[in-house]
Amino acid sequence: MKKKHLQKQILAAMLTGVIVVNTCPIVAMAAETMPPETEMVQEATEETTATEAAEIPETPGAEVQTELSGSEAVEVTTAEAETEMAAADVETGTEEIPQTDAPEDIAEDSVTAFVNRLYNVCLEREPDSAGLKNWHDRISSDSISAVDAVKGFLNSKEYQNRQLSDEVYIANLYQVFLNRTGSSSEIQHWLIIYQQGVSKNYLMHGFSNSTEFTNLCASYGVTRGSIALTEERDKYPNVAKMVVNCYAVLDRTPSGSEINQWISKTRNGGSGTALVKNILQSREYQNKSKNASDADYIADLYQAFFGRSCNTSEVQSWKNVLSNGVSRNYLMAQFASSAEFKKTCSAGGISSGNITLTEERDKHPGVAKMVAGCYQILGRTPAGTEVENWVKKTITTGSGAELADGFFKSQEYHNKNTSNAQYVNDLYTAIFGRTADSRGFSSWKNALDNGTSRDTVRNAFYESAEFKQLCKKNGIVDKKNRYPKAAAVLNQVGWDLKAAFQWSAGMKYSKYTATAAPGTEYYANYGFTCKTGNCYVMAATFCEMARELGYDAKQISGSVPLRSGGYGPHSWVEIEINGTTYVFDPDFTNETKRNGYQITYGQSGTWRYNRGSVMN
Numbered sequence: 001m002k003k004k005h006l007q008k009q010i011l012a013a014m015l016t017g018v019i020v021v022n023t024c025p026i027v028a029m030a031a032e033t034m035p036p037e038t039e040m041v042q043e044a045t046e047e048t049t050a051t052e053a054a055e056i057p058e059t060p061g062a063e064v065q066t067e068l069s070g071s072e073a074v075e076v077t078t079a080e081a082e083t084e085m086a087a088a089d090v091e092t093g094t095e096e097i098p099q100t101d102a103p104e105d106i107a108e109d110s111v112t113a114f115v116n117r118l119y120n121v122c123l124e125r126e127p128d129s130a131g132l133k134n135w136h137d138r139i140s141s142d143s144i145s146a147v148d149a150v151k152g153f154l155n156s157k158e159y160q161n162r163q164l165s166d167e168v169y170i171a172n173l174y175q176v177f178l179n180r181t182g183s184s185s186e187i188q189h190w191l192i193i194y195q196q197g198v199s200k201n202y203l204m205h206g207f208s209n210s211t212e213f214t215n216l217c218a219s220y221g222v223t224r225g226s227i228a229l230t231e232e233r234d235k236y237p238n239v240a241k242m243v244v245n246c247y248a249v250l251d252r253t254p255s256g257s258e259i260n261q262w263i264s265k266t267r268n269g270g271s272g273t274a275l276v277k278n279i280l281q282s283r284e285y286q287n288k289s290k291n292a293s294d295a296d297y298i299a300d301l302y303q304a305f306f307g308r309s310c311n312t313s314e315v316q317s318w319k320n321v322l323s324n325g326v327s328r329n330y331l332m333a334q335f336a337s338s339a340e341f342k343k344t345c346s347a348g349g350i351s352s353g354n355i356t357l358t359e360e361r362d363k364h365p366g367v368a369k370m371v372a373g374c375y376q377i378l379g380r381t382p383a384g385t386e387v388e389n390w391v392k393k394t395i396t397t398g399s400g401a402e403l404a405d406g407f408f409k410s411q412e413y414h415n416k417n418t419s420n421a422q423y424v425n426d427l428y429t430a431i432f433g434r435t436a437d438s439r440g441f442s443s444w445k446n447a448l449d450n451g452t453s454r455d456t457v458r459n460a461f462y463e464s465a466e467f468k469q470l471c472k473k474n475g476i477v478d479k480k481n482r483y484p485k486a487a488a489v490l491n492q493v494g495w496d497l498k499a500a501f502q503w504s505a506g507m508k509y510s511k512y513t514a515t516a517a518p519g520t521e522y523y524a525n526y527g528f529t530c531k532t533g534n535c536y537v538m539a540a541t542f543c544e545m546a547r548e549l550g551y552d553a554k555q556i557s558g559s560v561p562l563r564s565g566g567y568g569p570h571s572w573v574e575i576e577i578n579g580t581t582y583v584f585d586p587d588f589t590n591e592t593k594r595n596g597y598q599i600t601y602g603q604s605g606t607w608r609y610n611r612g613s614v615m616n
Contacts, residue, residue, distance in 0.1 A: 110220045110221045110222070111136050111139050111140050111220070111221070111222060112132065112136055113220060114139065114146065114149075114220040114222050115127065115132055115135040115136055115139065115149070116132070118135070118149060118150065118153050118176070119131075119132075119153075121172070121175050121176050122150075122153040122154060122156075122159055122172070122176060123153065123156075123158055123159060124162075135149060139222055139223075142223060144225075145222070145223045145224060145225020145226075146217045146220075146222040146223060146224050146225055147204075147208045147224060147225035147226060147227055148225055150176055150177065150204070150208070151201075151204060151227065153176075154176070154200075154204065166191055166194055166195070167187060167191055169200070170182065170187050170190045170191055170194070170203065171187055173190075173203060173204070173207050174186070174187070174207075176207075177204075177207035177208060177210065177212070177213045177216070178207065178210065178212040178213060178216070179212075179216050180212075190203060190206075193206075193237075195244070196237065196240060196241040196244055197233050197237070197240030197241055197243055197244040197254070197259050198233055198234050198237050198240055199231055199233060199234055199256055201227060201229065201230075201231070201234060202229060202231075202233075202234040202237065204227055205226075205227040205229055205234070208224070208225075208226060208227050209226065231256065231260055232259070232260040232263040232264055232267075233256065233259045233260055233263060236263055236267065236348060236349065238344075238347045238348035238349070239263045239266060239267070239348040239349070239350060240259050240263060241307065241348075242266075242272060242275060242276075242307070242344065242345075242348060243258070243259045243262045243263065243275065244259070245303060245304060245305075245306075245307035246262075246275060246276055246279040246280075246304045247279070248303050248304075248307075249279065249280070249285060249289075249300040249303050249304050250279070250282075250284055250285060250288060251288065262275060266350055267349075267350060270350075270351075270353075271345070271350060271351040271352060271353025271354075272336075272341065272344065272345035272348070272350050272351065272352050272353055273336040273341075273352060273353035273354055273355055274353050276304045276305055276332075276335075276336070277332065277336075277355060279304060280300070280301075280304060280332065294318075294319050294322050295315050295319065297328060297331075298310065298314075298315050298318045298319065298331070299315065301318075301331060301332065301335050302314070302335075305335040305336070305338070305340075305341050305344075306335075306340055306341065306344070307344070318331060321334075323372065323381075324365065324368060324369040324372050325361055325365070325368030325369055325371050325372035325382070325387040325391075326361055326362050326365050326368050327359055327361065327362055327384055329355065329357065329358075329359070329362060330357065330359075330361075330362040330365065332355055333354070333355040333357055333362070336352065336353065336354055336355050337352075337354060359384075359388055360388055360391045360392050360395065361384070361387045361388050361391045364391055364395055364474065364475065366473060366474030366475070367391045367394055367395060367474050367475070367476060368387055368391055369433060369474075370394075370400065370403060370433060370470075370474065371386075371387050371390040371391060371394075371403065372387065373429055373430050373433045374390075374403060374404060374406075374407040374430045375387075375407075376429050376430070377407060377408075377413060377426040377429055377430050378407065378410075378412055378413060378416075379416070390403060390406070394476055395475070395476055398476075398477075398480075399471070399476060399477040399478060399479050399480045400431075400462070400467065400470070400471040400474075400476055400477065400478045400479065401459075401462040401478060401479040401480075401550065402479075402480070402550060404430050404431050404458070404462075405458075405550035407430060408426075408430070408454075408458060409550065409551075409577070409578075411578050411579050414578040414579075420445050420448040420449055421441075421445055423448065423454060423457075424436060424441055424444045424445050424448070424457075425441070427444070427457065427458060427461050428440070428441075431458075431461045431462070431467055432461070432466055432467065432470065433470065444457055452496075453496045453497070453498055453499075455495070455496045455497050455498075455549060456494050456495060456496035456499070459490075459494075459495030459496065459549065460495070462478065462479050462495070463479075463495065481548065482547060482548060483521075483524070483544045483547070483548055485524070485525065485528040485529075485544075486524070486528070486541070486544040486545045486547070486548045487548055488528075489503060489528065489541075489545060490545055490548060490549070495549060496549075497546060497549055497551065498597060500542055500545035500546060500549065501542055501584055501586060501589075501596075501597050503541070503542075503545075504527070504538045504539070504541045504542035504545070504586040505538065505542075505586035505587075505589040505590050505596065506590070507527060507531055507532060507533060507537070507538055507541070507586070507590070508531065508532040509532070509533070509534065509587075509590055509591070510532045510533055510534065511534055512526070512533050512534045512536065512537055513534075513536065514534060514535070514536055514569040514571075515536075515557070515569065516557035516571075516612070516613060516615045519615060519616045520540045520543055520544065520555045520615050520616065521540075521544070522540075523536045523537045523539075523540030523541075524537075524540040524541050524543070524544045527540060527541040528541055528544075534587070535570050535571045535572070535585075535586075535587035536557075536571040538586035538587050538590065539555050539556075539571040539572050539573050539584075539585070539586060539587065540555055540571075541586075542573055542584060542586050543555040543573045546573065546575060546584070551575050551577075552575065552576065553573055553574070553575050553584075554573065554574045554575075554614045554615075555571060555572075555573055555614070555615040556571060556572055556573065556574055556611060556612065556613070556614060556615070557569070557571050557612045557613055557614075557615050558570055558571070558572075558609060558610050558611045558612035558613075559610045559612065560607040560608065560609060560610065561607070561608055567610055570587070570607075570609075571587075571615070572584065572585040572586075572587070572588070572596075572609065573585070573586075574614075575598075577598075580600070581600075581601075582598045582599065582600060583596075583598075583599050583600065583601060583606075583609065584596065584597060584598060584599075585599070585606075585607070588606065588607060594606075
């Protein structure tokens with residue numbers, strides 16, 4: 001130790017004048033040989049943390065104390081606190097520390113110059129004698145390193161009471177550690193790093209590991225030392241950045257403890273997706289964004305998942321996806337599975353994870369889009385539950401044709417009283433999910449204008465290759481032919497309700513069983529096979545074809561007045577269309593040659609129907 005002290009006295013003899021900030025000849029000499037800008041270590045890993053922790057001399061029984069700098073918690077070991085406060089070297093209570101001349105027994109050596117410099121740069125004052133001696137003795141005896149001393153000054157209450165802005169604090173780090181003024185770009189670089197969730201200890205770690213600080217310590221003949229990174233946010237800065245990105249959607253900066261907790265949770269069984277999802281589904285976010293537009297929500301997804309803003313085209317693209325019937329959870333799942341997010345998670349050393357889709361509309365987005373297209377013809381946006389219900393029905397027991405029919409035959413659509421032109425446009429929208437091409441539009445409008453029924457035109461859309469391919473792509477049945485014999489006749493006469501009625505009414509009349517017991521299918525099988533029959537057979541064949549066309553048709557077994565008096569058994573069909581129940585009686589047309597198509601009970605010129613029961 002005497003030899004080392006002698007070396008320091010020799011070095012002190014080489015120094016000229018009083019050593020103050022930026023005036024030490026040795027420092028100046030070293031600065032002249034250093035490159036104008038030296039890259040500093042910025043990334044922290046578990047390996048470096050372990051190494052640095054071993055390099056710092058441990059103090060037996062040292063405990064952790066926490067002192068606050070603004071809203072930032074800075075950990076200071078008991079050893080550092082003792083070093084800082086011993087002999088009132090920095091500050092005692094709130095009293096101003098008496099400043100006295102340095103005692104004569106403290107030689108003006110390099111260590112004294114180093115400590116004097118810390119007082120000047122950190123606290124902007126000259127050292128008091130007790131404080132100077134305390135720091136000098138600890139550094140000289142290797143009880144603490146240069147880094148420990150710097151950290152003690154920067155974590156002291158006196159320094160924190162200066163209440164420096166983050167930018168000024170970083171500028172001060174350049175003076176303290178590198179003995180120079182940081183450029184604007186350098187300061188901004190470190191400011192960005194700090195704002196991404198790391199602690200000030202992380203910044204000191206980066207500066208203390210620099211070549212410039214190493215050279216500075218060598219010029220003063222002091223041991224540099226190192227700073228251990230103990231907080232999760234400092235050991236995993238990329239994950240800390242992800243946490244900060246998520247908190248941005250809450251319009252606030254997370255505390256250090258919040259960042260550490262999220263990192264610990266994410267690294268121990270969690271994932272990047274779980275981190276984002278928990279923030280976006282938190283009560284705090286829900287309260288903030290309960291009235292948020294789709295555009296606002298999409299912007300939050302970009303911020304939380306990617307840590308960046310989005311442009312207009314990106315927002316519009318995702319708004320289009322939402323308009324196709326899926327939920328916001330579906331959008332979140334797409335962001336979670338993106339290559340950009342997976343890359344971010346990989347950089348942080350965490351699993352990206354995924355989001356499980358629970359709603360049928362999200363599991364079958366193609367069908368949800370078809371449902372949304374059907375709602376377009378009603379001129380309104382469906383609720384999520386409406387889309388969900390239609391998707392469930394379509395993928396389980398329904399078909400693409402039944403889905404579209406549910407809208408075209410609804411009272412809501414009937415009330416729109418559309419023109420033929422609008423009807424054709426609606427067919428393209430609801431069935432094909434696109435706008436009409438000019439040639440197709442003209443062809444179908446002309447057909448309607450020339451008397452072709454809307455049912456016939458709509459069923460032609462269902463029979464098209466385009467519709468069949470769309471349904472196949474979305475994993476649903478295009479059209480169910482519940483009764484093949486009825487479908488075979490419709491293929492001949494056209495998929496049109498009136499054409500079906502005319503086929504049944506044109507059947508050759510013959511006597512046959514006239515009771516409800518055999519059921520509709522029994523009578524229909526006879527009629528489709530023999531093409532002859534009575535009122536029960538005619539009604540049954542028409543009923544089955546109407547059902548094949550998507551109508552909720554019911555065959556009725558009742559009676560009508562006889563010419564000879566009394567009532568005789570009779571059968572006809574009921575169909576409710578746009579809220580009105582209509583009678584369809586093929587036998588009435590067959591016998592009287594008058595209209596029995598879509599008539600009403602009690603209508604003049606028709607039979608007096610005595611309604612009995614609905615047949616099975």
